[in-house]
Amino acid sequence: MSDERWRCFVAVGIGDGLRADLRAAVAAWQRREDLAALAWSPAGGWHLTLAFLGATEPARVPGLLERLRDRAAAHGPMRLATGGLGGFPSAARARVAWLGVADPDGALAALAHDVRAALELDASAPFRAHITLARSRRVPVDLRGWLASAAAATPSGKIEVDRIVLVRSYLGGGPARHEPLGSVALGVPSLV
Numbered sequence: 001m002s003d004e005r006w007r008c009f010v011a012v013g014i015g016d017g018l019r020a021d022l023r024a025a026v027a028a029w030q031r032r033e034d035l036a037a038l039a040w041s042p043a044g045g046w047h048l049t050l051a052f053l054g055a056t057e058p059a060r061v062p063g064l065l066e067r068l069r070d071r072a073a074a075h076g077p078m079r080l081a082t083g084g085l086g087g088f089p090s091a092a093r094a095r096v097a098w099l100g101v102a103d104p105d106g107a108l109a110a111l112a113h114d115v116r117a118a119l120e121l122d123a124s125a126p127f128r129a130h131i132t133l134a135r136s137r138r139v140p141v142d143l144r145g146w147l148a149s150a151a152a153a154t155p156s157g158k159i160e161v162d163r164i165v166l167v168r169s170y171l172g173g174g175p176a177r178h179e180p181l182g183s184v185a186l187g188v189p190s191l192v
Contacts, residue, residue, distance in 0.1 A: 005055035007169045008181070010068065010115050011047040014131060018082060018157035019043055022099065025155050026133060029146065037141050038097060038134035042175045046131050048101055050112040050164060051121055064119060065166055065182040071118040072164055075111045076187040083156035085147055086130070093140035101129035101159060108161065111186075115164065162186055 014022075023043040030040055056064070081102045087094025103109055109127045116123040163185045170177040 004058060006058055006061075007171065008053040008056040008061075008064075009049050009167055009169060010051040010053070010119070011049050011165050011167050012159065012161050012163075013165065014046050014048060014082075014159050015157070018155065018159065019046060021155035021157060022046065022131075022133075025150075025153055028153065029150065032146060034145050035097075035134070035141065035143075037137050037139065039137050039175075040134045041132055045176060045178050046133070047165075047167070047178070048129060048131055048159065048161075050127075051116045051119055053119060053121065061166065061181050065184060067118040068115065068164060068166065068184045069188075071114045072111075072184045072186050073189045074114065075107070077160070077162040078107050078111075078186075080108060080129070080159045080161060081156065082131070082159060083154060085133075085143075085150055085154055087141070087143040087147075088128075091143045091147055094143045095136045095140055096132055097134040097141075097143055097146075098130035098132050099154070101131065103129050111161075111164070 026040060026043070029035060053064075082099055083102070084100040086098055086100060088096040088098065101108070108129050112127040113123050116125075163183045165183040166181045168179045168181050170179070
């Protein structure tokens with residue numbers, strides 16, 4: 001039996017239009033001196049995380065996809081607006097800079113809850129819909145100046161949530177790389 005483990009998460013893609021608009025905004029923000037301590041995520045890796053599995057045995061992937069398929073059938077497709085920037089844990093001492101995703105009726109949070117429950121993860125933790133744009137390299141960063149001045153240049157768009165994807169993440173040797181392991185459509189009942 002192999003000891004190999006894959007770093008996995010469940011996500012929603014953001015679409016090419018929003019990615020292009022966001023890429024242009026981030027290119028300008030990367031030149032800001034007050035944000036020099038941030039490591040910006042590559043545009044190809046931007047996504048909306050629903051659940052983080054961590055170290056996962058490769059042999060479990062088919063079963064995980066089946067569990068996701070069962071839960072996804074109970075959720076219909078949704079269209080969510082993006083906009084607004086922020087930082088975790090706070091704007092004054094951020095380790096993560098993000099673009100927010102609105103979830104006015106809680107449908108995305110309900111999907112994230114069900115995904116976590118299906119994968120036997122802690123479903124009680126609050127879900128905060130966002131796209132991670134950058135992470136602090138060493139120390140927390142004060143994002144308040146950026147947030148005050150970037151509002152007008154922040155792209156807003158729509159995310160079409162019609163499927164969820166199980167993703168393997170590769171770390172080391174530069175920015176994280178992502179490999180989709182399988183996707184599951186929302187609102188499609190299992191045929192079994």
